[in-house]
Structures are given as C-alpha cells and as structure tokens.
Amino acid sequence: SQDRDSKNRLLQKLKTFHLKPDFHIWQDGLLLPGENWDNNIKENLMAAHVIIFLASDHLLNSDYIRDVELKTAIERQNEPESTRPHIVPVVLEKCNWESVLGRFQAATSKGKPVKSYKVHNDGWHEVATSVVKLLI
Numbered sequence: 001s002q003d004r005d006s007k008n009r010l011l012q013k014l015k016t017f018h019l020k021p022d023f024h025i026w027q028d029g030l031l032l033p034g035e036n037w038d039n040n041i042k043e044n045l046m047a048a049h050v051i052i053f054l055a056s057d058h059l060l061n062s063d064y065i066r067d068v069e070l071k072t073a074i075e076r077q078n079e080p081e082s083t084r085p086h087i088v089p090v091v092l093e094k095c096n097w098e099s100v101l102g103r104f105q106a107a108t109s110k111g112k113p114v115k116s117y118k119v120h121n122d123g124w125h126e127v128a129t130s131v132v133k134l135l136i
Contacts, residue, residue, distance in 0.1 A: 001028070002056070002058035002062075003054045003056050003058050003059070003092060004029070006054055006056075006090075006092050006114070007027060007029070007054060009120075009124055010052070010054070010090065010124060010127060010128065011025065011027070013121075013124045013125065013127070013128040014128050014131065014132070016128070017128060017132045019132070019135060023135060026044045026048070028041065038068075041068070041069065042068070042072060045069060045072045045073060045076075046072070046076070048073075048085050049085055049086070049134075050085060050086045050088060050131065050134050050135065051073045051085050051086070051087050051088070052088045052090055052107075052131065053065075053069075053070070053073075053087070053088070053089050053090065053101060054090050054092050055089045055090060055091045055092060055095060055097035055101060055106075056092040056093050056095055056097075057093070057095050059095075059097075060095055060096060060097070060099070060100065066100065070100055070101075073085065073087050074087070086134050087101070087104045088104065088105075088106070088107050088130070088131060088134070089101040089104055089105075089106045089107065089111065090106070090107045090108070090114065090127050091106050091107075091108060091111045091112065091113045091114065092113060092114050092115055093113050093114075093115050093116075094113055094116070095113075097111065098111075107126070107127040107130040107131060108123060108126050108127060108130070109126070114127060
C-alpha cells in the first residue's frame with residue numbers, strides 16, 4: 001500500500017500492451033470491504049503464474065510481505081516447472097532488494113531502479129516489456 005502510486009503506474013503501462021481479454025491481473029486494490037484479505041492474498045499468490053514484487057524500503061520493512069507474501073512465492077519455486085510462478089522484482093528505488101529477491105532476474109537491466117531513470121516512463125516501459133514477455 002505504501003507504493004500504491006508505483007503499482008498504479010505499472011498497471012497503467014501494462015494496459016497499453018492490450019493483453020488478452022482472459023488475462024487477469026490481481027492486486028490488493030481489488031479487495032472488497034468485509035473480505036478476508038489474508039486468505040484472499042494467499043489464494044491469489046497460490047494461483048499466480050507471475051508474481052511481481054515492487055522492491056522498495058517499504059516492501060523490505062513490511063513483516064507481512066516478508067513473512068507471508070515473499071515466503072509463499074519463494075516456497076512455490078519448489079513446484080514442478082509447469083506450475084512454478086515467475087517471480088519478478090521491480091526495483092523502485094535503491095534498496096537492499098537483493099537480500100530477499102536477488103536470485104530472481106529483475107524487470108530492468110541489472111536491477112536499475114525505475115525511479116533512477118531520467119524519464120521514469122522509460123523505466124516503466126522496460127518493466128512492462130519484461131513482464132509482457134512472460135505472458136505471451
């Protein structure tokens with residue numbers, strides 16, 4: 001939730017690629033009042049084919065993301081290749097993202113933070129292009 005603006009920018013950029021109508025992007029902003037958010041997040045992590053983590057100090061400082069979301073996603077790496085999700089770090093800012101996601105290829109070249117691009121849109125375009133390659 002701390003990186004909501006970045007999440008919305010990524011969703012906006014992905015939309016420009018006109019993905020297949022049956023392609024579904026789930027994110028915590030779709031949770032409705034009264035829903036069991038913990039179960040909903042876990043169910044969607046277990047069903048995901050691609051899991052994107054927006055790497056920032058906010059992510060690294062969140063107990064829930066570290067203890068539940070990252071743990072669940074990384075445990076799924078033990079699944080057979082046919083069901084194993086792609087885990088994609090999107091590095092938003094300079095942070096210690098490698099400590100938890102360093103074994104996964106980042107969405108930008110060499111894990112360059114999106115916010116360090118002179119034109120942020122260039123960074124978001126590189127991220128979206130990388131993610132879309134996993135979806136086709």
